[in-house]
Amino acid sequence: MxxxxxxxxxxxxxxxxxxxxxxxxxxxxxxxxxxxxxxxxxxxxxxxxxxxxxxxxxxxxxxxxxxxxxxxxxxxxxxxxxxxxxxxxxxxxxxxxxxxxxxxxxxxxxxxxxxxxxxxxxxxxxxxxxxxxxxxxxxxxxxxxxxxxxxxxxxxxxxxxxxxxxxxxxxxxxxxxxxxxxxxxxxxxxxxEPARDRSHANGIRDKQGSVRTAASIFHPSIIRTTVVGALIGLGAHGGYHAITTWLPTYLKTERHLSVLDTGGYLAVVIVAFILGCFLSAWLQDRIGRRRNVILFAICCAVTVNMYVFLPIGDTAMLILSFPLGFFAAGIPATLGALFNELYPQAIRGTGVGFCYNFGRIVSATFPVLIGHMSNSMPLGAALGIDAGIAYGLVVLAALLLPEPTRKRTTGPAVVVSETPVPTSK
Structure with missing residues (x-):
């Protein structure tokens, strides 16, 4: 410390x-x-x-x-x-x-x-x-x-x-x-209150020099960042909701495992979540936000598919619940720093709110998709495929994103006009 x-x-x-x-x-x-x-x-x-x-x-x-x-x-x-x-x-x-x-x-x-x-x-x-x-x-x-x-x-x-x-x-x-x-x-x-940078009126300017605020996250100069960030949020939340919605049902109804109803299972998941956040917190400052998200997303996809495709009993499931909770925690523990470092200060709250919460809303489609897929295939297979798609989306989107610059996020705002815009002294 x-x-x-x-x-x-x-x-x-x-x-x-x-x-x-x-x-x-x-x-x-x-x-x-x-x-x-x-x-x-x-x-x-x-x-x-x-x-x-x-x-x-x-x-x-x-x-x-x-x-x-x-x-x-x-x-x-x-x-x-x-x-x-x-x-x-x-x-x-x-x-x-x-x-x-x-x-x-x-x-x-x-x-x-x-x-x-x-x-x-x-x-x-x-x-x-x-x-x-x-x-x-x-x-x-x-x-x-x-x-x-x-x-x-x-x-x-x-x-x-x-x-x-x-x-x-x-x-x-x-x-x-x-x-x-x-x-x-x-x-x-x-x-x-954090210091507000007033350069360029603390915002993104268009060609006429007028300041744009909330809509600026869709400005041509920054929309690629917004779209990619939203896809990361979608995959992260989609994988999480797929697991939490259907994994208990699968393990109870198709594997007939009873350990899900014990306090020991809940304790393992909670401890794993906390420790996963701690490791992600330390690791992302070492290897960068983008690599950290990719690492934990791959580990989540692998762990979920081990759950649904390996023949496991109560003891093995209890043991595997630790890495599942551990790796699932590492992604949201990174998103805060990742999204904040993608946007200039004037529109940072709007950008972070959109990337994180767009994914939360649209991710509701992933559990629904599993339900439909399970009509034509085993529930475990549908869950494994769906979670793989969600976390794969995180990996692909993160690869399209440059590593955020780790500087004080009260730095200069972005100016997107073709010519420099003078500021008043």
Whole structure:
């Protein structure tokens, strides 16, 4: 941790505020998956309805990421982060008072807007605050907060359900979701807004010299970066959602493995996720963002296909769950630094939000594709092929991308006019 001693107090404050925000998001989000059985029994809703709530939250999260990215370019990173944390906390809290399925669906969707926005605003804030030599390590550590939040959700769920009856326990858990709002107090007092570079009006200019903002990510000079970045996001999320949606079903229904229902399996996956983020954090500052993404994508594709094509039992599956969680964590732990270093500061929030969240939205097609493919082939084969396509897309897109320049991301903005545009002194 010598690098940690080298960063300033302001950098440390930004690091731990983003870590806390993402970790608390992880707690609140994972709690829903844990209380689904209780909601099924208490309200008598179907699994399809429960899945609709989860899906609506994810789609809203992607939209929230897009909006928060553009908002952070307009009002600043810290203020955008404060708004998303308050929004997320408020609607998590209100979810505790839902009286029926329809109310919970709406409230969880609104919660998702803040959930997705928090990642984008926090990632841009951190990238512009941390020294370029340590940016990858900082971003990877913040990504690991999701694993700690996941573990915290399991512990909180166990404690509350041990003391409170199930019909009230889930409400207590959602009500506790208001606690992340306290982070806003810390942000207001201790985290500084990154310096804004005002060269060329801090934006991308067209031939007439007028400044363009959100639409600039599709400007001819930068659209290739935006398209390639979006494809990386699509492949990364597509592979992840393919695994999390269909792998448990495959292992239970076709392999008849029981270890999935044990706490040991969950513990292995969580620990693997955290350690994968740590390694990715260290490695991407050593070998570069692009090579790191490619390495972890290839390892994910190989591990998934080992799962579905090798004849494994409970013990082997438990062992393989570690590399699966480990390698799956390495890609998102890299995306924050990778996407941030692709864009000039004026449109960075918009660019990062688009690349990351476009993939989240469109990646919903991958689980659907597996379902259709499984009508004409074994589910395991469909899963292996689909995951291979998703992670292969990550590799191919990353190969089309030059290695981002690791400089302070408050550097000069990009000017795309044919002649230099004079700036006022």
């Amino acid at each position: 010598r690098w940690y001693e080298e960063i300033s107090r302001a950098e440390k404050r930004a690091l731990w505020s983003c870590f806390a925000g993402w970790g608390l998001d992880g707690v609140d989000t994972q709690l829903f998956s844990l209380v689904i059985p209780t909601l099924l029994a208490t309200w008598g809703i179907g699994k399809g309805q429960a899945g609709l709530i989860g899906g609506a939250t994810l789609v809203a999260g992607a939209l929230g990421g897009l909006l928060a990215g553009a908002l952070s370019d307009r009002i600043g990173r810290v203020r955008a982060l404060q708004i998303t944390v308050i929004w997320f906390s408020l609607f998590t809290f209100l979810s505790a008072f839902a009286q029926n399925f329809e109310q919970l669906l709406v409230l969880k969707a609104l919660q998702g807007l803040g959930f997705g926005g928090e990642w984008t605003a926090g990632a841009v804030l951190l990238s512009e605050t941390i020294n370029a030599r340590h940016r990858g390590k900082a971003m990877g550590i913040v990504q690991s907060a999701w694993g700690f939040g996941w573990a915290g959700a399991v512990i909180l769920y166990t404690v509350v359900f041990s003391w409170v009856s199930p019909e009230w326990a889930w409400r207590v858990l959602f009500a506790a979701g208001v606690l992340p709002a306290l982070l806003v107090i810390y942000l207001r007092r201790n985290v500084e």
